[in-house]
Amino acid sequence: MKEQITQQSIQLFEEKGFSQTSIQDIVDALHVTKGTFYYYFSSKEQLLMDIHLQYIDHLLMRQQQILDNESLSHREKVTEIILMLIKDIKDKGSSGRVFFREIRHLNNKNIDKIKKKRNQFRLNIEDVVRSGMVAGEFKEDLRPDMVAFGILGVTNYSYNWYKPDGEVTPDELATIFSNLVLTGISVD
Amino acid sequence: MKEQITQQSIQLFEEKGFSQTSIQDIVDALHVTKGTFYYYFSSKEQLLMDIHLQYIDHLLMRQQQILDNESLSHREKVTEIILMLIKDIKDKGSSGRVFFREIRHLNNKNIDKIKKKRNQFRLNIEDVVRSGMVAGEFKEDLRPDMVAFGILGVTNYSYNWYKPDGEVTPDELATIFSNLVLTGISVD
Known part of the structure; x- marks a missing residue:
């Protein structure tokens, strides 16, 4: 129940x-x-906090599995994180939209707790970008912090418009967005 | 008043x-x-509609000026649109956040009207991407519709986190994001 x-x-x-x-x-x-x-x-607020915690904890756990997978290159880690977020829209789109939109209805202590976890998710992407720069997979003049925000922008905004049952499958969209982030749209 | x-x-x-x-x-x-x-x-809803209209009409007008500027390449048009949206966060960040978040409080007729304009802004980006592909500036295997959503994701998400008075100036952030979209993060 x-x-x-x-x-x-x-x-x-x-x-x-x-x-x-x-x-x-x-x-x-x-x-x-x-x-x-x-x-x-105990209250509607506690229920909202429960929804927020479940959502972000599950994402952090799966992100960690990707980060810990030593067989993946940095490019592949970025790709896998994008894929995870896009695939989630089908099953967890509503949770995601509530997560993004309703956080201000939590009390300050809970907002801090959620923001800390949300930041952790972003900082983990930043770390992948930074390590990928060191490894020579990514350009050496990037700002990993801003790039992480850019990647999250591409994925998180999808929760507002993407219809997983439409013409473009989650796998296809994730590939399109990984290519966008990794290689851009310009001809070399 | x-x-x-x-x-x-x-x-x-x-x-x-x-x-x-x-x-x-x-x-x-x-x-x-x-x-x-x-x-x-006449009502709080009419005021909200006014805020929405002002916000999107102003963006569409300035986007049109960029599109009409024949001295710009397609790459430069993409860059200018990103710059416009990032620079706007300083003066119009609050309007933008209200625009993204509160649209559901408009009545259905007004939601349709605003969504039509919002879609127009996106379709204009899609057109720039498509023309840039034809012109040979952009890769020929892109999906312009999905790429337009990707670009808007990068810029619109910035309204949630970017502090224009912080360490990174709007011009710098716009450059970082244009580079991300145009050339990606991977070493060739």
């Missing part, structure tokens, strides 16, 4: 926004009572 | 969100009465 409440809430938060969704809306949609909600969550 | 109400509202919508900001909050912040508000706007 906890998972059902979470999934239903993600859907409602995405459609109506966090502020506009009441606990009553959530329990009505599931045909349960408020008592059921409060058995699992 | 109309401009002051608009600017104050943008600030409040950014800080508290559209739903959480009342007309009372807006007039209180300006030390005027609700009558003053209703002299200029």
Whole structure:
């Protein structure tokens, strides 16, 4: 039931926004009572924090697996991280959109906690870029911090427009974006 | 006064969100009465539509000037559009964030109107990429539609994190991002 409440809430938060969704809306949609909600969550804010934590912890864990895979070059690590984020839009698109949009409804302590994890995800990309420069795979005059923001821009913005069931598959889009980031659009 | 109400509202919508900001909050912040508000706007929704229209119309106008400039190559047009969007964060960052985040509070007719203009801005980038491919400046196997989304991802995401008064100037960031899009990060 906890998972059902979470999934239903993600859907409602995405459609109506966090502020506009009441606990009553959530329990009505599931045909349960408020008592059921409060058995699992102390408040709507705690539920939102749960959604944020689940989302970012899962991403960090999978990113770490990519980083730890010593058989991958730096280019491949960048490609795999992009692929992971684009593929996620199908299953976790709603969570992602709630994650990006509703963070300001957490209390300050929780915002700090989430931002720290979010920054970690970005700093890990920055590290891959930096190591790739040292390894001679990437250009030596890059700013790894800004490049990491650029890569996250390409992937995160996709949560706003990309339809995974459309003409371009997640694998295709990830390839297009990896090529964009790795080699650009200009003819040499 | 109309401009002051608009600017104050943008600030409040950014800080508290559209739903959480009342007309009372807006007039209180300006030390005027609700009558003053209703002299200029029929509702909070009309004010939000005004903010959206001003923002996108101004961007479309300046983008058109870049597109019409026949002395620019396709690479330079892409670079100029990126520069325009990054430079705007300093003066119009709050408008941009309200624009991206609060569109769902417009009515359906207005959402359609804004989305049409937003799409036009994107399709114009797609056209530059496509013409640049024909002109032999860009690689011939690109998907101009996906590349346009990629470019907008890099620039639009910057509205969430970039501090124009920090260490990296808007011109520097625009150069970093143009290089990323045009030539990528990999060593040839």
